[in-house]
Amino acid sequence: MSSVLNNKHLISRAGFGVSINQINNMEDWTPQKLSDVLFRNYNFTEITYQTPDFVKTETDDPKLIANQKRQQLKTFQKQNEELNLNFLMNMVHNEDQLLEKMAFFWHGHFATRINNSQFNQQLLNFIRKNALGNFKDLLIGVSKSPAMLNFLNNQQNKKDHPNENFAREVMELFTLGRGNYTETDIKELARAFTGWSYDKDGNFQERKNQHDNRDKTFLGKRGNFNGDEALKIILEQKTTAKFITEKIYRFFVNEIPDKSIIDKLSTDFYASDYDIKGLMKNIFTSKWFYDEKNIGNRIKSPTELIVGMMRILPMEIKNSENIVVYQKLLGQMLLYPPNVSGWPNGKSWIDSSSLMLRMQIPQIWSGIRPMEYSAKEDDDMDMGMKSREALNKSFKNPNIIIDWKKVENTFKDKKPENYIIINSGNINMESVKQFSDSDKIKAIINMMSTPEYQLM
Incomplete structure (x- = not known):
């Protein structure tokens, strides 16, 4: 198996695909050298927004209060759009590709969907900063974030009226996995989080007057546990390490789990006290990671597809806010997961209409084909515009300028399929090369419009 194929595989899984600036190094890099680049310590920069906060004025007028609420919501929506695009652009341009890819994974694992842009920014940057750190710190920090507490209604969790929503999802989706706890454990954990x-x-607050101070029996232990103590009990369970390891394996390696490999990885993960970077290094430096069954077997999520295109085609986007519409059309809008389970993976990304759009985006962005799709209604995502007519009227093409000269120069002496398609041996090059071999640009657009390009 060629080093270029191995490098493409590693870059696509530990990041968002080969960038135009990496093409000339692909044949010289060894997987070890590339791994060193991925695990290097980079400077961390937070994601922010520039839209100014809405300032409320004191009033008793119900009409003015209602109007202020609408204005506040519009401000949140503009700020969330900025956060969305800045997160996406970090995935495209940040040298620290592994950090952004892990942040993308955790963004779906710890899924929240709220309007408050300040809370969204706070959680997003916490996840990014801790994406390769310690899962223990990540879990505790996310559990105390206002975005998560708001989304799962824990502000309503009080000693006389426990709300079990947050407690249930912490165990089912974030740590232990379904079947590894009882209904009694949910009730007792909810009491710990009161x-x-x-x-x-x-700012996180413990309202001590609302906390249930009585003894609780949780996962086989008894005591007057608070939320921090209960989370530590969850982390003491080897089942937690295995659940997280298997989910990471399915996302980064193969959706069909290999029990023996996962058992070994999770044992090491638990013994390391939940060192995420150590777990990822174990995965990406293992020989089995490069097994043929693990290469080109994953359908790209919409985010991976969009970011991958932006990395290979250097572009200036005049109407960047309309990239959000493409996220929506493809079914994965950052900051807006469908529910607390996050986004699905695999074949769920593909149906007849979404596959057609996915294959046409390279031509649409290159100006060869017009945009002929409209988004489904979702008032949270439509920025308050409930009618599809209003959404479509507001939509303009992103107005993208691609530096084709740079693309042409980069691929001048190279076969594009060796760098753009993961499993290029499976692609029918005759169907791609509808143009002469000398027209590399048209060949690249065609290549990115194939079903094979949807895989990584």
């Missing part, structure tokens, strides 16, 4: 809340500025 009083966990936040103030208007996004």
Whole structure:
């Protein structure tokens, strides 16, 4: 198996695909050298937004109050759009590709969907900063974030009226997995989380007068546990390490789990006290990672597809806010997961209409084909515009300028399929090369419009 194929595989799984600036190094790099680049310590930069906050004025007028709420919501939506695009552009341009890819994974694992852009920014940057750190720290920090507490209603969790929503999802989706706890464990964990809340500025608060101080029996232990203590009990379970390891394996390696490999990885993960970077290094430096069955077997998520195109085609986007519409059309809008389970994976990304759009985007963005799709209604995503007519009227093409000269120069002496398609041996080059071999640009657009390009 060629080193270029191995490098493409590693870059696509540990990042978002080969960038135009990496093409000339692909044949010289060894997987070890590339791994060193991936695991290097980079400077961390937070994601921010520039839209100014909405300033409320004191009033008792119900009409003015309602109008202020609408204006506040519009401000949140503009700020969330900025966060969305800045997160996406970090995936495209940040040298620290592994950090952004892990942040993308955790963004779906710890899924939240709320309007408050300040809370969204806070959680997003916490996840990014801790994406390769310690899962223990990540879990505790996310569990105390106002975005998560708000989304799962824990501010309503009080000692006399426990709300079990947050407790249930912490175990089912974030740590242990379904079947590894009882209904009694959910009730007892909810009691441990009573009083966990936040103030208007996004600071975590323990409302001690709302906390249930009585003894609890949770996962076989008894005591007057608070939320922190209960989370530590969850982390003491080897089942937690295995659940997280298997989910990471399915996302980064293969959707069909290999029990023996996962058992070994999770044992090491648990013994390391949940060192995420160590787990990822174990995966990406293992020989089995490069087994043929693990290469070109995953359908790209919409985010991976869009970011991968942006990395290989250097572009200037005049109407970047309309990239959000493409996310929506393809079914994966950052900051807006469908539910607390996050986004699905695999074949769920593909149906007859979405596959057609996915294959046409390279031509649409290159100006060869017009945009002929409209998004489904979802008021959260439509920025308050409930009618499809209003959404379509607001939509303009992204107005993309691609640096074709750079693309042409980069691929001048190279076969594009060796760098763009993961499993290029399976692609029918005759169907791609409808143009002369000398027209590399048209060949590249055609290549990115194939079913094979949807895989990584």
